[in-house]
Amino acid sequence: MSEIPGREEIIVAHKKIAGYIHRTPVHTSKSLNELTGADLYFKCENMQRGGAFKARGAFNACLSLTKEELAKGVATHSSGNHATALSLAAKSLGTVAHIVMPSNSKKIKVNSVIAFGGNITFCEPNLQARESTLRKVIEQTGAVFIPPYDDYRIIQGQATAAKELLEEVPNLSNIIAPVGGGGLLAGTALSTHYFSNNATTYAAEPTGADDAYRSLQTGSIVPSVNPKTIADGLLTSLGEKNFPIIKQFVNSIITVEESEIISAMLLIWERLKIIVEPSSATVLAAVLKRKDLFAGKKTGLILSGGNVDLEEYFRT
């Protein structure tokens, strides 16, 4: 498969994964509507299995393998939610996930991979070490590499979150998703294109990791170098398969400051009474920053995940 995923492929992916993922709820808040002047619909992927949208892509990728491939296991390198999601998918499908994790990965991420039966190999915390260690693991095990975002099966899977949101609230004017590697954003943009009534897709990105913003400005992928943001799901560079989709189907990327992300996160915690991770909060921060774009409009916000290390924030 080398073409941009079509409408039918996303429908098929959704049917394939439906029995394995949660159809997450859509929440609303009068007080956040008043605060933003918009009509907001929050798609709660923080309540997805494994605590993030990543389960959608991971299941779709694993379910696209042959029985023989699946039996050999799957593998990836990740320090974040993709590691958890792939471990979960592998366990649910009766196989094993080999996860290469940098030695400085957060304890909460390591623990959740372990909880889902993932087989961890630690490596030095740099991309070279991650890739060479992964190659070794794959050589030894014969496992199939499942990339975190630069993959059409992953993009199709992530697209199902916006598809569900549009099934619930069909007449949205805008949809906004965070952008890191671009799996969720590319999927969201495709679903918005195929399943909405001409809605516009926006993205939110931390100023401290604004490689996607700069990539759209310059027209070619600008790598993410030394990104600095509390939104730890949004540190990576855009994928090569993701960028053309984003270029074609995303209206614009709104960048937000760290303080805006933290304020928006606490607002979501306080008003919606749900836990989201900083990456998720970028979308509300963007709506608050650009009220002019969203005022009076039905707007869908993809809350990407809720895997926060609470002990980091919590003062006892």
Place this chain on the structure above:
Amino acid sequence: MSEIPGREEIIVAHKKIAGYIHRTPVHTSKSLNELTGADLYFKCENMQRGGAFKARGAFNACLSLTKEELAKGVATHSSGNHATALSLAAKSLGTVAHIVMPSNSKKIKVNSVIAFGGNITFCEPNLQARESTLRKVIEQTGAVFIPPYDDYRIIQGQATAAKELLEEVPNLSNIIAPVGGGGLLAGTALSTHYFSNNATTYAAEPTGADDAYRSLQTGSIVPSVNPKTIADGLLTSLGEKNFPIIKQFVNSIITVEESEIISAMLLIWERLKIIVEPSSATVLAAVLKRKDLFAGKKTGLILSGGNVDLEEYFRT
């Protein structure tokens, strides 16, 4: 009305308030089931209007007034969720709530009363000042006093949370609710008695505010003197109308330590991805403490509210 509320009265109350309150969701968590060995169903009153179950009783009490009474307004003294709930109910029903609040009330509570249009009179932070100030306000305005818990209309309203839970999960073996003044607990015990298939009602109470526990032990109301707990919704003494219901219909009260409450709260935040206040967390703390009582059993937990002053806990 001087009798313990009957089955029909709770059904009527539920119909009366249904258009004004949220039918809150029931959440589950595989990992919390594994941790406790029980089969847990969390009734999310943190997502109730005003952020707590209190809206149920407040609406039922206000809707029980004549048009003439309602027009004169309602009044209460409260530093907590009842103040918010009564303000919300009054505003929704086109009248005004006069709220006497101690001068040391938390800013978040004061702000939410103001947000719902409540008319605040501040007083010295002691019961005498609260009661005398309330008397003056009522003399001046002619408003009707709506007590926070020692009132059958309030108990009927709070009973509807457990009624909804039992409609969703009819075959529960146990239901557990926190106990402060006893409005929620008495209501929960009555609904469990009337609408369940012989389920048992338990209560959870902080050791630092264990007046209800000691009241059940001695057989008469032991006042709450200098209670100390992070669970700020559970500081009050039992109501006189509440105690006989609790004595008759509650199996036992499980007391929990402060550290157990905080751990349980963080577990709920982390695993369910929802924000609950410390009072709510007592029920999970109790289930964790007395695994022997709940092992293998379908257990309903009433999460009473989610009004946490996040800035108090949050380390930025």
